Amino acid sequence: MLTNYVYKLRPSITQINKMGGWLDMLRSTYNWSLADRIAQYNQQFIQGDYCDIRTKSEACPITCFVSKNGASGEPWKDGKVDKDGKLKNPRRSAGDIQITALPELKKARPWFGEIDSTVLQQNVKRLDTAYKNFFERQVASPSGEGRGFPKFKNRGNFTSFTYQMGVKVQGSKVYLPKLGWMRFFNSRLIPDGFNLKAATIRKRQDGWYVSIRIEDKSIPDYVSKPLDEVKSVLGCDLGITKLVHLSDRYQIDNPRFATNKKVKRTLKIRQRRVSKKLKDSKNRKKAASKLGRFHKKITDKRVAYQWDVANKIVSRKVDAIALEDLNISAMLKRCKVKVDENTGRFLKNGQSRKKGLNRAISDTSWGELILKIEYLAAKQGKVVIKINPKHSSQECRNCGHIDKSNRDGEKFICTECGYHEHADIGAAKTIRDRCLEIVRRDSAKLAASQQNAQKVSSRSMSKRGEFGNLSNQDIKIAKS
Ligand SMILES: [Zn+2]
Known part of the structure; x- marks a missing residue:
């Protein structure tokens, strides 16, 4: 190891x-x-x-x-x-x-x-x-x-x-x-x-x-469970108002280490102190190092908190953890520039509104959290599966209807059938179900290949059906 x-x-x-x-x-x-x-x-x-x-x-x-x-x-x-x-x-x-x-x-x-x-x-x-x-x-x-x-x-x-x-x-x-x-x-x-x-x-x-x-070569590396042994899955939905929503209805706070009011104010003051000092002066260096130490402090706090959160998630009694497969760098992209064709002036493109959101996304640093979860999960022999999160919070878990207007803030009310739930917990459940679907399909494939090779007994086949007590309807949703 x-x-x-x-x-x-x-x-x-x-x-x-x-x-x-x-x-x-x-x-x-x-x-x-x-x-x-x-x-x-x-x-x-x-x-x-x-x-x-x-x-x-x-x-x-x-x-x-x-x-x-x-x-x-x-x-x-x-x-x-x-x-x-x-x-x-x-x-x-x-x-x-x-x-x-x-x-x-x-x-x-x-x-x-x-x-x-x-x-x-x-x-x-x-x-x-x-x-x-x-x-x-x-x-x-x-x-x-x-x-x-x-x-x-x-x-x-x-x-x-x-x-x-x-x-x-x-x-x-x-x-x-x-x-x-x-x-x-x-x-x-x-x-x-x-x-x-x-x-x-x-x-x-x-x-x-x-x-x-x-x-230490005598200690073997961690081995994660094969997919066909996965019986239970925990779905995680990452967010900003709450850092993580779990499919077992548990929520984890997001303390916003770099974007809460107090920290933002201190950052602003320290940043200003740097920029007001004469360039190349000793005082500017001192102020810059003070700002840097403050940034380091924020990072240290966030890292400590994330280990705590990752530990909480991984220590649940499940075989696999389903996470969203997020393209974070794409989420942080700036809005497209809009230009007035007649005057050549720049028009409002919503970037100043998005700036705050981008900062909030950077502050949560989901990517770092995902790495920590993966590390701890590997240590305990659990599997981490990345799931495509497309429409996970807009899709109705009852009838499969996908609509942007299904969701209103934290509430989820289906415009087709009236099904309602907490939106993010619903999304976490959808992620869990999609993961179960993948696990089922893969282990079915595995079992099929085994059957061809050595004729698996009917007992082990019935065992395979154990995990996921999903109804047919759930599977239909999970397919999406
Ligand atoms: Zn519905």
Whole structure:
């Protein structure tokens, strides 16, 4: 099992200065490596005579892969051959090439020598991960959400570096190569049997943190239940006035950590204090750090609350948890600009009205909550199933009639049959039913394939019918 433990560090002033300097240097290599890869990518479209490095034969610029994949340098691996006489991983990745160029960087700029070498390597590998995420998104959802093309980093969004080796922990002290021993707040003990794998140092508003990655191979990873063992499902409907509605009629409050009246006022004042100070002045820096610490405090409160909520949801006696499959980045999109055709003036498009809603959505941070629920559910062997929430709060649970006017605030009254219920709890129930439908279909498929293979006895077939005591009507609704 692999987990991360996070501790707050207590570095000395020298260590703080050193780590700050490292971040600046690492950021510049990161940005340089990214620029290099972009340049190399663009160069493959330049016309000219190309040849294959090994065979020296002519190659088409489209098929020649000499410069396709990153920095200049030997594009081939050390020429090791496997059993069949083929080259092992003949092509090196852009990351490999850029990592082997690191000693040259150290020669040209000797001050890079003071950074631990595994930190430098991980810094380049980080770019590999960014590219991987980008390509994965391209495959999974070409137009949808996800992480985009790797970005150039500035001081604000480049705040961490990772050690791959050499980190030691002794009591309340951690040894970081080239930085030396550093004390930390030992807020939780590393359990016995766990080995140190890596450590990430991160700068946050109120100081430096270390995230230690530990592994114990003797403890197996969590296994989640197979779908055909799922008997009961808890439906969750995420909202703003209440954070979560559960299908068992339970509601969880949304404390609005960043958008309640008091916090909004404090934020406004602190923000103004920053903007009124002279640029590049020490006082502005002080005010900015005070604002930053306030933001951190809000985040910390929200994170603590979300763990609490996730725990409440996951600890219910169910086999699976059904969540909405939300496209949050699409929900946060700005309204389309409206222009008067005659005068060319901008017309009202409702954006100022939507601004408040967007802020409220960001403040709930559903995505973070969903991640926490998934993590805790996996720990307990429960399944999390994402459900398409389309019309879940507009559909009548009695007759299946879908209409926007069915819903009036918290009330749900069907315009066709007069069925009424609490709108959000109804939505949570609809999500649960849709989930049950999916589970049924999948386990039916599974059972069918088993039947073909080994003739399942009639007893186990009747067992399969146990879950979901839904009437036919419910199934019709769930299909939607
Ligand atoms: Zn109805």
